[in-house]
Amino acid sequence: MRKEVDARGEACPKPVIMTKKALDGISDGIVLTIVDNEVAKENVSKLAKSSGYEFKVDKKSDSEFYIEITKGEAEEANVCIPDTFKDMTIAISSSTMGNGSEELGKILMKSFIYTLTESIPYPATLVFYNGGVHLTCEGSEVIDDLKKLEEEGVEILSCGTCLDFFEIQDKLKVGGITNMYTILEKLKNPTNTITIS
Amino acid sequence: MIAKQFGILTFESTHHAIEGEKLFKSIGLDFKTIPTPREITSSCGLSIKFYLKDINKIKEIINKNKLAIKGIYKFWKENGRNHIEKICC
Numbered sequence: 479m480r481k482e483v484d485a486r487g488e489a490c491p492k493p494v495i496m497t498k499k500a501l502d503g504i505s506d507g508i509v510l511t512i513v514d515n516e517v518a519k520e521n522v523s524k525l526a527k528s529s530g531y532e533f534k535v536d537k538k539s540d541s542e543f544y545i546e547i548t549k550g551e552a553e554e555a556n557v558c559i560p561d562t563f564k565d566m567t568i569a570i571s572s573s574t575m576g577n578g579s580e581e582l583g584k585i586l587m588k589s590f591i592y593t594l595t596e597s598i599p600y601p602a603t604l605v606f607y608n609g610g611v612h613l614t615c616e617g618s619e620v621i622d623d624l625k626k627l628e629e630e631g632v633e634i635l636s637c638g639t640c641l642d643f644f645e646i647q648d649k650l651k652v653g654g655i656t657n658m659y660t661i662l663e664k665l666k667n668p669t670n671t672i673t674i675s
Numbered sequence: 676m677i678a679k680q681f682g683i684l685t686f687e688s689t690h691h692a693i694e695g696e697k698l699f700k701s702i703g704l705d706f707k708t709i710p711t712p713r714e715i716t717s718s719c720g721l722s723i724k725f726y727l728k729d730i731n732k733i734k735e736i737i738n739k740n741k742l743a744i745k746g747i748y749k750f751w752k753e754n755g756r757n758h759i760e761k762i763c764c
Contacts, residue, residue, distance in 0.1 A: 581693065585721060589710045 479507030485522075486514040486542075493518045494525050501529070501549055511545045519543040566601040567664045568594070570610040571675040573618075587613070590674065591620040600632045603664050605656070607637035615641070616649040624652040637661060680751040682730055682762070684723040685711055687743035692721035695744075698736050704729060714759045715748060724750070730762075 481500045485493035493513050500509045511522050519535060526533035526547045536544040574583025575590055591613070594600065604627065606614050613620050614636045628634050634653025641647045641655060665671050686692040696708050704725065711720040725733055727749065737744055749760045 582689070585693065585696070585708055588708055589721065592707065592709050 479504040481507070481509045483509060483511040485511055485518065488513075488518070490518060490521060494521050497522050497525055497545075497547070501531070501547065504549060506549050509547045509549065511547065513543050513545070514541045516543075519545060522547075565667070565670055567603045567605060567667070567671045568601050569605045569607070569661075569665055569671060569673045570613065571607055571673065572609045573612040574609075575674055587674070588619055591623045595623045595626050600627060600630050603633040603635060604653075605635050605637075605661055605664050606653075607640050607661065611636045611640045611644065611646065614650055614652050615646045616651055618651070621651045628652060635660065635664070680727055680749060682725045682727045682733070683709075683712065683715065683748040683750045683759075684725065684733060684737075685715060685720065685745040685748070686722065687745055689721055691743045692723070694740075695723055695736075695742050696721075698740055698742070699723060699725075699733070702732070702736065704732065712750065712757055712759065714757050715746075 481504060483493075483496045483500045485496050488496065493511060497509060497511045500511075513519050513522060519537075522545050523533060523535060526545070531547050531549050533545055533547040536546070538544060570587075572583075573587060574580055575586035576583055594604075604624070612618060614624060614634065624634055635656040636650060636653055638647075638655040638657055641650060647655070684695070686695060692708070699706050706723050706725040706729070708721055709724045711722040715722070723733075730747070733747075736742070744764060746764050747762045749762050751758050
């Protein structure tokens with residue numbers, strides 16, 4: 479099977495989605511995607527890479543890139559994730575996840591933060607406020623995971639007012655201190671924010 | 676936790692997992708409570724991720740306290756993919 483996807487003129491993440499659809503539509507064979515810019519070329523290449531498929535890029539000109547992806551007897555692979563997820567903010571407003579049982583809530587929160595370290599792409603920012611700031615301070619069981627995320631470039635921010643309220647400013651173990659202006663800035667894109675409370 | 680391979684211990688229920696976590700904490704074991712990897716079960720569940728060197732201690736605690744476990748697995752990553760192998764029970 480050979481399919482051609484002409485994604486010239488399409489805005490991100492459309493070229494990736496079109497390519498993915500074409501790849502999903504064949505059991506094996508070649509998908510040739512044509513894009514007209516560097517970023518789209520990168521994103522389509524990333525899709526091929528993360529799916530474990532061989533691919534070749536042929537730059538015909540500055541506005542013409544041919545990406546030839548060969549789908550073998552491939553294993554099912556990671557679904558393409560739109561670029562917007564890269565700027566995702568996760569707001570954490572409690573040291574437990576959900577209501578019902580505090581004991582369970584603590585474990586769920588630990589689980590959630592561990593899972594963040596295992597899932598790519600990472601969010602851009604984690605914002606902790608109110609009871610959530612206990613997670614970034616001494617005694618928290620998720621410090622290691624948060625440090626790992628920080629090393630990977632995730633911004634970790636704790637609300638200064640909250641640290642002050644709980645009198646734990648000097649116990650902060652990971653990330654920086656922030657104020658409401660920055661918090662609002664991080665949260666104001668509602669399509670790209672998840673709140674865990 | 677920094678290592679190439681880990682042990683994963685799964686339980687019959689969330690309550691048993693919480694019980695297990697308490698017991699392992701009480702003996703000062705270095706471990707982590709994590710969501711059960713999808714490769715083991717797709718249902719929601721908690722499991723204990725531990726260093727394989729501690730497997731005997733883990734088994735001892737399980738037997739002593741009659742923890743209702745589901746299985747013990749070896750878990751590792753290769754080329755970005757998770758691999759699972761059942762070790763026992």
